[in-house]
Amino acid sequence: MLEGKxxxxxxxxxxIGRAVAKAxxxxxxxxxxxYNGSKERAESLAAEIGQSGRAAVYGCDVSDFESCGxxxxxxxxxxxxxxxxxxxxGITRDGLVMKMREEDFDAVIAxxxxxxxxxxxxxxxxxxxxxxxxxxxxxxxSGVSGNAGQxxxxxxxxxxxxLTKSVAKELASRGITCNAIAPGLIETEMTDAMPQSxxxxxxxxxxxxxxxxxDDVAELVVFLASEYxxxxxxxxxxxxxxxxx
Ligand code: NAP
Numbered sequence: 001m002l003e004g005k006x007x008x009x010x011x012x013x014x015x016i017g018r019a020v021a022k023a024x025x026x027x028x029x030x031x032x033x034x035y036n037g038s039k040e041r042a043e044s045l046a047a048e049i050g051q052s053g054r055a056a057v058y059g060c061d062v063s064d065f066e067s068c069g070x071x072x073x074x075x076x077x078x079x080x081x082x083x084x085x086x087x088x089x090g091i092t093r094d095g096l097v098m099k100m101r102e103e104d105f106d107a108v109i110a111x112x113x114x115x116x117x118x119x120x121x122x123x124x125x126x127x128x129x130x131x132x133x134x135x136x137x138x139x140x141x142s143g144v145s146g147n148a149g150q151x152x153x154x155x156x157x158x159x160x161x162x163l164t165k166s167v168a169k170e171l172a173s174r175g176i177t178c179n180a181i182a183p184g185l186i187e188t189e190m191t192d193a194m195p196q197s198x199x200x201x202x203x204x205x206x207x208x209x210x211x212x213x214x215d216d217v218a219e220l221v222v223f224l225a226s227e228y229x230x231x232x233x234x235x236x237x238x239x240x241x242x243x244x245x
Pocket of ligand 1: 014017038063089091139140
């Protein structure tokens with residue numbers, strides 16, 4: 001389905017990004033696995049994909065504007081194109097707003113929101129010239145509905161939705177799509193870090209009565225990056241077991 005396409009997935013060494021990279025490679029895309037801290041895991045994923053498909057790793061902190069420019073430039077230089085950009089890298093620094101430290105607000109915005117801007121900003125001129133491309137931004141149901149204890153995270157993910165819609169409008173005339181995915185509670189290291197009681201309380205509110213898997217999200221990314229979704233842009237699709245209904 002994605003043969004001949006070059007994809008960049010940020011934060012792809014582990015969690016949702018790892019599953020997204022695997023799924024895109026399975027469908028024939030050449031995948032650039034971006035990592036920040038998880039070099040070994042990114043390399044092991046590239047080796048795993050290498051048995052059936054093609055992949056490369058690229059270390060870069062997405063909150064760094066210049067480094068993102070270099071990453072996108074190197075990808076274009078080495079592989080000649082970029083067709084799929086998945087902005088998945090993200091962090092949490094939870095706490096009640098009354099006690100939230102300024103650096104925890106800034107760090108979450110810098111990675112979750114500005115990180116997505118950084119890659120889109122640098123990739124957009126290539127995509128515009130190419131007259132094709134799919135951008136998929138990983139937001140969150142916290143960005144759709146808000147969440148107590150996550151003012152910074154919810155603000156960043158709501159920002160990603162605004163970014164997605166504006167970029168979709170700017171790039172649509174050249175056939176480039178930009179959509180957001182809003183996962184609910186997905187089983188990864190991010191949710192492993194939540195207190196069991198908070199997880200249980202949230203799980204009880206999920207109509208489908210289970211946490212989501214990384215593959216639930218990855219398969220939607222594959223669809224949005226494919227020709228089947230070429231008439232879908234500027235949308236926010238929740239993968240959340242119905243919790244945001
Ligand atoms: P995770 O397991 O904690 O993984 C986070 C990923 O982000 C890692 O691959 C990490 O890379 C990367 N990352 C963090 N800071 C980075 C930076 N400065 N530059 C580049 N990469 C960076 O989290 P996850 O659950 O897979 O989350 C993936 C995305 O889904 C995030 O945007 C998250 O907000 C969103 N999401 C998750 C859930 C959920 O329930 N899990 C729900 C809604 C939305 P390194 O390890 O290499 O640093």
